[in-house]
Amino acid sequence: MRKLIVAASVALAMMAGVAHAQERDLRIAFDVPYEPFEYKDEDGELTGFEVELAEAMCEEMGANCEFVIQAWDGMIPGLLARKFDLIMSSMSITPERAERVLFSDPYYNTPGGWFGPESFDTDVTDMEAMEGMTVGVQRGTTMDTYVTEEMGGVVSIKRYTTADDMVLDLEGERLDVVFVDYPVGEQTVLSKDGFKEVGEPVKLGEGVGVAMRKRDKDLADEVNAALATLKEDGTYDTIMEKYFDYDIKM
Amino acid sequence: MPEFIAELLNRNDIFTASTIMEYWEGMVLTVQLVFLSLILGLVLAVPLAIMRTSKNPLINTPVWLYTYVFRGTPLLVQLYIIYYGLAQIEGIQQTFWWDIFREAFYPALLAFTLNTAAYTTEIIRGAIVATPSGEIEAAKAYGMSWALRMRRIIMPSAARRAVQAYSNEVIFMLHASAIASVVTLVDLTGAARNIYSRFYAPFEAFIFVALLYMALTFLLVFAFRKLENYLLRHQRPVTG
Numbered sequence: 168m169r170k171l172i173v174a175a176s177v178a179l180a181m182m183a184g185v186a187h188a189q190e191r192d193l194r195i196a197f198d199v200p201y202e203p204f205e206y207k208d209e210d211g212e213l214t215g216f217e218v219e220l221a222e223a224m225c226e227e228m229g230a231n232c233e234f235v236i237q238a239w240d241g242m243i244p245g246l247l248a249r250k251f252d253l254i255m256s257s258m259s260i261t262p263e264r265a266e267r268v269l270f271s272d273p274y275y276n277t278p279g280g281w282f283g284p285e286s287f288d289t290d291v292t293d294m295e296a297m298e299g300m301t302v303g304v305q306r307g308t309t310m311d312t313y314v315t316e317e318m319g320g321v322v323s324i325k326r327y328t329t330a331d332d333m334v335l336d337l338e339g340e341r342l343d344v345v346f347v348d349y350p351v352g353e354q355t356v357l358s359k360d361g362f363k364e365v366g367e368p369v370k371l372g373e374g375v376g377v378a379m380r381k382r383d384k385d386l387a388d389e390v391n392a393a394l395a396t397l398k399e400d401g402t403y404d405t406i407m408e409k410y411f412d413y414d415i416k417m
Numbered sequence: 418m419p420e421f422i423a424e425l426l427n428r429n430d431i432f433t434a435s436t437i438m439e440y441w442e443g444m445v446l447t448v449q450l451v452f453l454s455l456i457l458g459l460v461l462a463v464p465l466a467i468m469r470t471s472k473n474p475l476i477n478t479p480v481w482l483y484t485y486v487f488r489g490t491p492l493l494v495q496l497y498i499i500y501y502g503l504a505q506i507e508g509i510q511q512t513f514w515w516d517i518f519r520e521a522f523y524p525a526l527l528a529f530t531l532n533t534a535a536y537t538t539e540i541i542r543g544a545i546v547a548t549p550s551g552e553i554e555a556a557k558a559y560g561m562s563w564a565l566r567m568r569r570i571i572m573p574s575a576a577r578r579a580v581q582a583y584s585n586e587v588i589f590m591l592h593a594s595a596i597a598s599v600v601t602l603v604d605l606t607g608a609a610r611n612i613y614s615r616f617y618a619p620f621e622a623f624i625f626v627a628l629l630y631m632a633l634t635f636l637l638v639f640a641f642r643k644l645e646n647y648l649l650r651h652q653r654p655v656t657g
Contacts, residue, residue, distance in 0.1 A: 263616065267617050339504025340510045341521075
């Protein structure tokens with residue numbers, strides 16, 4: 168009997184140890200500025216839809232989270248090199264990416280939007296009219312893939328690392344039109360005078376998911392469970408309504 | 418195409434015919450940019466270097482200021498100022514200048530030219546200043562005018578002293594041209610960045626481009642060795 172008690176208490180202690188280990192430290196990477204998903208406010212504090220969602224998710228998972236800033240180019244390599252554990256930086260789920268990383272269930276999907284100057288009156292789906300135009304996209308995004316595949320030989324495509332550089336060139340009239348994630352275009356282009364939406368938004372891809380290393384399958388289960396809870400208990404909607412007046416929930 | 422290369426190309430996802438073409442086009446642009454900016458830079462640098470050695474402060478101070486500014490700031494910053502700065506000038510879009518500066522190629526060419534001209538000016542100036550005074554005195558004793566002295570004595574001897582330092586500048590310029598990719602130009606580095614972002618394969622994309630830069634550098638080193646052998650042939654030991 169005593170042996171059993173000892174064994175049971177050892178087992179309990181081990182379980183406690185396991186439970187303690189599960190209160191893990193997680194580092195989450197964001198690429199800023201990508202308004203309104205992740206950006207720094209006037210005080211230099213990291214904020215935005217995904218940042219708040221990440222905070223809620225960490226609380227739900229009981230994890231100790233640290234937020235890391237990482238430029239988009241180095242996102243996946245940084246994850247694989249263990250510089251951080253999760254990417255929550257509007258990374259759309261694509262088959263190419265899914266070969267390198269493990270995605271959670273999608274947590275939002277925004278369309279790609281066409282934005283240009285007031286004077287722009289060409290139908291962006293009319294390939295003949297678009298011939299010879301210069302289109303700006305962010306390098307490596309689903310918008311980039313779409314324009315490259317659909318209009319590759321027709322328009323000249325300029326690829327930018329940041330949305331800021333691209334908008335500068337749109338203002339400077341080096342670009343005729345940009346094709347960019349809708350909310351980003353709304354924040355960066357439509358907020359300026361003399362610019363408008365010039366075409367129907369295009370739904371692209373399977374939505375945005377949290378990216379993790381392939382071997383972190385348990386972590387993915389936890390993330391999925393936490394996201395599902397947030398979507399259900401209204402936390403997700405509260406955060407979404409704070410940043411968007413349209414639905415991006417998935 | 419040899420069998421084994423075709424085999425190699427078929428066995429991987431990244432180096433397909435279309436990405437090889439992208440690298441090739443990037444290489445063409447890199448070579449164009451570097452070659453043009455070096456030629457223009459050298460053409461600018463020779464008169465500037467002569468002005469820089471002038472004893473008249475009205476002539477040498479502006480050149481000093483120019484080389485100081487362009488050697489004192491990073492090329493990346495110069496490129497940003499020229500590329501984005503020019504587009505912010507009110508009304509420039511309505512002038513003929515915009516036909517030139519709308520394309521990313523010309524702002525980049527301008528930045529590279531001004532930058533390399535500044536460094537080359539200082540290289541040539543150093544070589545001119547180091548001309549042995551005996552050579553100049555001898556030329557004067559022969560009654561040569563300033564222009565004739567410059568052409569016959571000082572510049573040829575300065576060229577011999579400058580060529581080694583200049584070959585370094587040429588190689589630096591080739592590598593510095595990689596920053597053209599930040600202003601949307603698809604040069605070698607731009608091609609590598611595009612391919613990298615498509616396949617998320619940093620090693621393959623960048624090691625391949627590094628090899629291409631090394632191949633270009635090898636050609637430059639080879640060409641400059643030939644040039645040095647030619648210019649410095651009087652220093653070669655006489656052998657049977």
